[in-house]
Amino acid sequence: MDFPILTTMMLVPLAAAIACLFAGQASRVIALGATLLTFGLGVMLWANYEIDGAQWQFQEKYELVAGFSYALGIDGIALMLIMLSVFLMPICILASWDAIKKRVGEYMAAFLFMEVLMIGTFAAQDLFLFYIFFEAGLIPMYLIIGVWGGDNRIYASYKFFLYTLIGSVLMLIAMFWMVSEAGTSDIPTLMQYDFPGGAQTWLWLAFFASFAVKVPMWPFHTWLPDAHVQAPTAGSVILAGVLLKLGGYGFIRFSLPMFPEASADFAWFVFILSMIAVIYTSLVALVQADMKKLIAYSSVAHMAIVTVGLFAFNVQGLEGAMIVMLSHGLVSGALFLCVGVIYDRLHTREIERYGGLSINMPYYALFFLLFTMASIGLPGTSGFVGEFLSLAGIYQTSSLVALVSTTGIILGAAYMLYLYRRVAFGDQKNADAAAMKDITAREWIMMTPIAAVVLWMGVYPESFLAPMRADIAALDARLAASAPISDAALASGEPLEKAANAIEFEAHEGEGQH
């Protein structure tokens, strides 16, 4: 396909962002139009993606003078994450439609720049190009939190910026070393390059510093609750929906295929951090009085399931991790939207200030319930598919990790149900909360698509798994040599002579003779 669709997908929001800077109030419409157009291009991208085709599709490559090349191209994994980004973007714009009143043009421009950079990060096929997109996202996010955030936004924006920056600069040094060692900055080539064992350890640690902060893994997660709480609703959606996925994407694109031996060596390190995260942050979430903070901590717990699945070194684990990432992007984004809906009405995120919302806001309560259930991982929702696959994957590697992670999921049910009960059920103890109107048409439009995709992914995950299957199989093959020994000690038994559902023909043979 000759049409440079990936570049077009980046140019549309870029042009719109520049227009928004000068457009003032009209920028809402420009931003919505541009993000919808980009989403349309995204749908085209998915429609034209050949599931059994080449590993890297839609490739574009221009040599740059700056020492690296402008190389784009996607595999199934990147495709799904790009789809997630372009899908959430119009919803973010809608979520900010009325909530943002000051400096609308700059706000919309920041979001559109964000979209350009997110697509670029997932599509980059050059190590340094990836770094540029990955790191440049700091600027718009810093502004989004700092300008349009809550009361403590300055602290949160500093923390977000510096925390993420220190993580990624070490990765840059590692990248320089890799490029000087391998002689190319081409990501597909590097994914097949075998770095010497000793160097892999250091390189893995440098990349880990960056991705662990982004994911975020315990104990590098402390920036997240601050950033989430202070960011405006749409900022939280993008942060939880897409930016956290950059960490997971980094692991699956760089750490695992480029340093398989080091990844295996450090697998237990990741497991321990993830186990702590899943239990500890779930317990922390249980006692939060602030809704956004609660969901932020739940994000850390869910992302721990992702890292557990990634380092399980098998197909189920990797597929599960990817589905958890997609599902979490949708569900936590939707939960932040749900918080945003009532925050816009009452201007508080304190759980105690609400109560009995299912009486005066029945439709809102319905959506909120659906997303709560999806977050818990109820079968039929996207959360279940991802968590089940991840846990099935890790169970093959370590039953202990599977046990602890599953406990975390039970705790997850506890804090989410507890949250839901306090907000939606019970008495209408606050008069002002009881007087709130149900969701508007704009909010319907925001919620319905996410709800539909959550159910789609829950009922028929094959649509989402199919494009990634070949890539995950390739990654699994790359990892097979260094995969850690499973403690499940699976022993394949004697195969049965017949299939389990074979019909006993002999028993009926006699009847034919009648």
Added chain:
Amino acid sequence: MLDFPSSFGLVIPELILTVTGLALLLIAAWVGDKAARAVAIIAAAALFTAGLFTIPGLHFGVDGPDSYAFGTLLKVDSFALFSKALIYLAAIAALMVAPAFFNGPAAASERGLRAEYPILILFATLGMSIMVSASDFMTLYMGLELNSLAAYVLAAILRKDQRSAEAGLKYFVLGALASGILLYGMSLLYGFTGATDFASVRAGLEGELSNGQLFGLIFVMAGLAFKIAAVPFHMWTPDVYEGAPTPVTLFFATAPKVAAVALTARVVFEVFGGQVQAWQQIVMFTALASIVFGALGAIGQENLKRLLAYSSINNVGFILLGLAVATPAGASSMLVYLFIYVVMSLGSFVALLMLRGEDGSLFETFGDISGLAVTRPAIAWSLLVLMFSLAGIPPLLGFYSKFVVFQAVVSADLVVFAAIAIAASVIGAFYYIKFVKVMFFDEPAGLVTGKSETSHWVLLAICAVIISPIGYLLTGSLTDLTNKAASSLFLAI
């Protein structure tokens, strides 16, 4: 050996500057300050013309024996030409921003722009021109002193302003001390090698360094470190930058920095090129210390000029990091960094000069610029780009400058140094983003209301465009030029 026609041919830019400078001095003496504006314009035109004469050499590349002028006194190679072009551009910018400042209330104690200002800039530039093409310790010292003496006066040019006078005095005393250290080092080298031209000194230093030679090397390095304001010889910078009139600070932060760095590079490669082990650790230490101290020192600053002074110390650290690699790639990356640093500094100082109140008074603390994004969005956005670029955040060009330096450092297998330096650069990011925080997140103070000159807008726009991702289009020809320049420096090795 002395071939005068070709020698004069090589120093045409210097001749233009000398003749114009002397002629303007006479004009200034006869006509007085009434002619100041005309003098400034002629000076800028002279600098521009001198700059034009560097273009053919830059384009075709000059090195080897052809580049020597007047025996071995001067070496006008690609490296010298690149530095000169950069110096002239910075000097022109310093002339462009001056009239508005000196005619405004910030310089109310004076009677407007004085004719000496452009002349002093011309002579300082001439000194730098000689510095970067020096190939003998004598010419080196003459160029350095011509530049320094003009600079001392420039720092104190607001005669009735206490801070300016203090800055001039401080600069003079410490500068004289540094010159003394440098001279002492040069005399030691002369004593131990019996020559002053770089090639002979280099030949005399062959083999194991004697103690006297080592001391000579260290004293020369210390003197040069003072001139480029590298830690631990950086103490004068914040005071001088803060006290000097802002157009002068703009000049100090750019042109002399280029000249001193270029001079240092030439000395370490052409004189001490055989003793890389001896100076590499010194430069590496200075580089890392400058990065760390420049970053830490800036954190508590409220005055923007002081903050930018620390920022320049921090940037010098990265430039020296490229030098410490001691490879052609390192030298080339250093020049790329230097170019981008000059553009970023010019932009930041021009933006500072544009922060005026209704009556034209200048603002220079954080409190004054709070909420600038609401009141003066164009300046605020330009400063945002410049600050993120100084912090090295992609996709701005400041990232590219750090990119090439770190690439050179890592390919020379100095990974640990690279890791320390880049981690320290995160400390620096703190105060650059504080700039953005004050302008974008804080409530508008509404102090900055005055109009700005067109010349300022033009300069700021040029700097902002070069620094924006569009600037990557330049990197091709920039790398080409710096590679030529770096290779001419390494011919001697």
